[in-house]
Amino acid sequence: MFGLKQDWSLDVLPRYFTLDDYESSVPRWCAGCGDHGILTTVQRICRDKQLLPEKTVCVSGIGCSSRFPHYMSTYGFHGLHGRAFPVACGIKSRRPDLDVWVATGDGDCCSIGAGHWVHAVRYNMDMVAILFDNNVYALTKKQSSPTSQIGQSTNTHPKGAPLPPLNPSTTTLSITNCSFVAQTVDWNPVHMHETLKAAHEHKGFSFVRIFQRCPVFSEECFAEAQTDPDLVQLVEHDNGLQVSESGTRIYKNRRTHDPSDLVQAMAVSNQTDVLPIGLLYQNETMPIYNEYSSVGINSTPEDKINALNHQLDRFAI
Amino acid sequence: MSKATTKNGTAQTKPQTIDEHIVEIVCDSGEGAQKAGTLFATISAKMGNGIWTVEIIPAEIKPPARSREGASGNRIRVGSKEMTNAGDEANLVVALNEQVLYGRLSQDAYGPETTILLESVWATDPDANIRDAYTAALADFSARGLNVIELPIHEACSELMTDPRLGKNIFVLGILCYIYQRDTALAKQEIANIFAKKGEKVISTNHALLDAGVEFAIKHIPFTYTIPNMDVTDDQVVMNGNVAVALGVMASGMDMVSMYPITPATSASHYLAGVFDQAGGFVHQAEDEIAAIGFALGASYAGKTACTITSGPGMALKTEFIGLAVMSEIPIVIVNVQRGGPSTGLPTKVEQGDLLNAMYAATGDAPKIIMAPATIEESFYSIITARQLAEAFRTPVIVLTDANLATGQTLYKRPVTKEDWLAPPIDQSDWHAGTPAYAWNEETGISPRPIPGQKGGEYVLTGLAHTPESHVAYNPQANQVGCDMRSRKIAALEQTFTPPKVHGDESGDLLIVGWGSTLGAIEEAVDRARAKGHKVSSVHLRYLSPMEVGLEEIFAKFKKVMTVEINYSDPMGSVAHPRPSQLAMMLRAHLMQEVDFWSIVPGQPLGPNQIVGVIEDKLGTTKPSKKKNEKAGAGK
Structure with a gap:
């Protein structure tokens, strides 16, 4: 309950935000699309953290999942295909006061935007990046994506995708200055909530890969994992995600993994026979670029004019 | 041999008074001609002459020695009035080998009026091929009517330096100081400034080289000139166009430049990277040209109008983002320091080939403001105006300079700085309730812009066709209105213009x-x-x-x-x-x-x-x- 503290005292907040305050128009995603659940989870975290809507910015590229900002009533930037990361980093660079979320898909992030993805991980700016990984291009109607399964039939590979899928998490883990990688599934809202909450609380660039159902174009990709929980591996540790029993009890397949162990994180995320979910890696000691890029944001006009005059002196004749 | 060959010990002649001269120092890359040229220009400017200098740059970092394509150096046009361009054929050239002269001859830099002071060490080179090439070139230059004076510069420098190649540039400066009657005390002061970081020993060596150059010239050069001063009482600054752009960025109050290395634009960002922090600013080196503008647009969207500085190939890559900036009405300043195109083209050379790119390179109708400063001074002021226009009209502004402005140096009246130039602080007051994100004025197309942090202004910027509320709209009216409004802004700005002179x-x-x-x-x-x-x-x-x-x-x-x-x-x-x-x-x-x-x-x-x-x-x-x-x- 809002404002109610553990000692039963009550803080009366000047502004209190309910879920409604983060909701915008009715999402136009298909019925059964995993994106709906991700959206409500993010909205709940905003509500729980009482994030100021005007200080929150959702940035996306192009694709089904990139419609995400339109369904939040915060500030949003629905930009170009593959280019969410440079924009998000630019927003954060001189406005570290803003809470930045990035919504991107497997095509947007891992294909057309792959170069920016690598560098966004390396910049390690304080933001949450959510990869909506449904193994397919859906908005453009069923083309193979870099994460499509080998043999997966699509309109560009009707006889089946010829190559094994790119693994976004191992890729992210391999990038220098990576600081947070987690995986979750959209059909377990409890686990997803704890994952995104931890990502938001992490200081640095939090990369969350969500195995996301597309009921229209890649239903087969996660169908089995939904009905057979043994195909999901719960990754747990004292330093990992603390997910309540209701979100974990169906999983018998469990693996203890210390999220400070980068080498082991690669091994965990590299498994192809199960979907590992949980915190793969976290390191809050890595340099954060927005701490570098935002130096000087409070300079006064006087500082600026003095600096300019000083420079003009250098060129004076 | 030349018509003006002299013997050692030529008596000093009375200086001839001239209005202007075009002087070149050309040599292999790495022999320091840029430094000597810059010093000569600075000394001349400080003595009250007008100057225009141009760098002569090979495209490669280290082209082979004695190659025609490797010609590196500096052209300095110095005169008794304001100099606005590099002029025509050179009057006096100092060349440290004969091959680099061919590089310049192919560019029509020299003619019958040109006197060439040529390093003669190659005449006695141990390599017969070099000796022959030198001899052949002398005959050829003579046939072309060039006036060549051979000078044993290498030999003279050997008395002062173990590796004379490293000292020839300042020795040559000494020669020029004698010919043009420059103040050697001032020259020594400038040498001390330019070598300040290298320590006293380097400075004193270079002072000795300068003196030796002057003495050498007294013996070998039969002519001297004086160039009367300009009557200028205003404070002056001297810089190239890229530095002027960089200072313009500082003066505009923009505090972020997002760039990716590209010739000939990069030196603007180099300069800023060294000094921008003094103004609280920051240079972001992005992972590519696309990210460079994306990053700048992110900052601009968040209220900190930013600048990206690039050249042709970078413009090509930024095209999609420029379209987004037009569509979603994000202010941004894009400087294109034009070079030769298409494709990789002529990276270090001048061209005005990107006007139509600036105008039309986007899908659909993407009107934007395009400015073209015509001088180095205008390069400075254009950025201040560009930032203001970008914000007032909520649109990208493309500033077209080129390699000629970027690397040319001249004097202009020192700007009197004004706080009015600076961007205002980010507006974080509450947004007017009920005002949509694009409350277009029907006559001007202009609308106020909500900035993240403004309560009540929350909107989702989109590159899709949209309504005034920034809601995605595919209906025919919405797209027509959006296009009308963006175009109207150009018409509105035009209303403020007065005809050019x-x-x-x-x-x-x-x-x-x-x-x-x-x-x-x-x-x-x-x-x-x-x-x-x-x-x-x-x-x-x-x-x-x-x-x-x-x-x-x-x-x-x-x-x-x-x-x-x-x-x-x-x-x-x-x-x-x-x-x-x-x-x-x-x-x-x-x-x-x-x-x-x-x-x-x-x-x-x-x-x-x-x-x-x-x-x-x-x-x-x-x-x-x-x-x-x-x-x-x-x-x-």
């Missing part, structure tokens, strides 16, 4: 129309042609979108109107439908009238004499087909 009489036989860095050369050419009795004037355009106003009236008073540009066109009359130069194409479409054109793409700035030739051809006072300019115009 005509240089020369307001009527006549021929009007030359130019834009960008050709201003100095065109106006000097017009002055020379007018002195010869030709009824020619010129007008120079600083805004290309919206186009300058009043052109119909100005053009109507001339029998012929012709653009002069450094970009490609089929010469007029060469084919059935010659492809016009870029400004001509825009003016024809804009004014719906005939506009003639002359343009070439040599990768070089235009010289005033070259343009005089073009003017005379156009006026029919010379035989057009035999002229060098026309041949060049044919692109052969």
Whole structure:
């Protein structure tokens, strides 16, 4: 309950935000699309953290999942295909006061935007990046994506995708200055909530890969994992995600993994026979670029004019 | 050997007073000619002369020694009045080998008026091939009518340096200081400044080299010159156009430049990277050209209007983001320091080939503001204006400079800094309830912009067609209205313009129309042609979108109107439908009238004499087909 503290005292907040305050128009995603659940989870975290809507910015590229900002009533930037990361980093660079979320898909992030993805991980700016990984291009109607399964039939590979899928998490883990990688599934809202909450609380660039159902174009990709929980591996540790029993009890397949162990994180995320979910890696000691890029944001006009005059002196004749 | 060969111990002659001279120092890359040239220019400027300097840059970092393509150095035009361009053929050249002269001869940098002071060490080189090449070149230069004076510079420097190659540049500066009667005390002061970080020993060695150069020149050079001062009382600054752009960024109050390395734009960002923190600013080196503008747009969207500085290939890559900035009305300043194109083209060379790219390179209709500073001074002020226009009109502003402005150096009146130039602080007050994100004024297309942090202003910026509320809209009316409003802004800005000034009489036989860095050369050419009795004037355009106003009236008073540009066109009359130069194409479409054109793409700035030739051809006072300019115009 809002404002109610553990000692039963009550803080009366000047502004209190309910879920409604983060909701915008009715999402136009298909019925059964995993994106709906991700959206409500993010909205709940905003509500729980009482994030100021005007200080929150959702940035996306192009694709089904990139419609995400339109369904939040915060500030949003629905930009170009593959280019969410440079924009998000630019927003954060001189406005570290803003809470930045990035919504991107497997095509947007891992294909057309792959170069920016690598560098966004390396910049390690304080933001949450959510990869909506449904193994397919859906908005453009069923083309193979870099994460499509080998043999997966699509309109560009009707006889089946010829190559094994790119693994976004191992890729992210391999990038220098990576600081947070987690995986979750959209059909377990409890686990997803704890994952995104931890990502938001992490200081640095939090990369969350969500195995996301597309009921229209890649239903087969996660169908089995939904009905057979043994195909999901719960990754747990004292330093990992603390997910309540209701979100974990169906999983018998469990693996203890210390999220400070980068080498082991690669091994965990590299498994192809199960979907590992949980915190793969976290390191809050890595340099954060927005701490570098935002130096000087409070300079006064006087500082600026003095600096300019000083420079003009250098060129004076 | 030359006509002016001298013997050691030539008696000092009385200095000849001249209005101006064009001096070049050329050598292999790495021999320090840039430094010597910069020092000579600075000393001359401090003594009260007007200057224009141009770097002579090979495209490679370390081209082979003694190669024609490797010519590296500096051209300094120094005179008793303001210098606005690099001029025509050089008067005096100091060359440290004969091969680099060929590089410059192929660029028409020298003529019969040129005296060349040539390092003679190659005549006795142990390598017979080098000796032969040197001898052959001397004969060739003589046949071309060049006036060559051989000088044993290497030998003289050997007395002071174990590796004389490293000291020749300052020795040459000493020679020039003698010839042009420069103040050696001032020269020593400038040497001390430029070598300040290298310590006392390096400074004293270079002072000795300077003195030795002066002594050497007294013995070997039979002529000296004095160039009277300009009458300038204002404080002056001297810098190149890229530094002027960088200082303009600081002066505009923008505090972020997001860039990716590209010639010839990068030096602007280099300079800023060293000093921007003093103004609280920050240079972001992005992972690529696309990210560079994306990052800048992110910052601009969040209220910190940013700048990205690039060149042709970078513009090509940024095109999609520029379209987004137009569509979603994000202010941003994009500086294109143009180089030769298409593709990788001529990275270090001059061209004005990106005007149509700036104008049209986007899908759909993407109107934006395009400015073209014509001088180094304007390069500074244009950025301040660009930031203000970008924010006032909520649109990208493209500033077109080029390699000529970027690397040329000249003097201009020191700007008197004003706080008004700076961007205001980010507005974080509550947004007016009920005002949509694009509350377009129907007459001007202008709308106030919500900034993240403004309560009640939350909107989702989108590159999709949208309503005033920034809601995605696919209906025919919404798209028409959005396009109308974005276009209206250009028309609204145009309303604020006054017609450009005509240089020369307001009527006549021929009007030359130019834009960008050709201003100095065109106006000097017009002055020379007018002195010869030709009824020619010129007008120079600083805004290309919206186009300058009043052109119909100005053009109507001339029998012929012709653009002069450094970009490609089929010469007029060469084919059935010659492809016009870029400004001509825009003016024809804009004014719906005939506009003639002359343009070439040599990768070089235009010289005033070259343009005089073009003017005379156009006026029919010379035989057009035999002229060098026309041949060049044919692109052969």
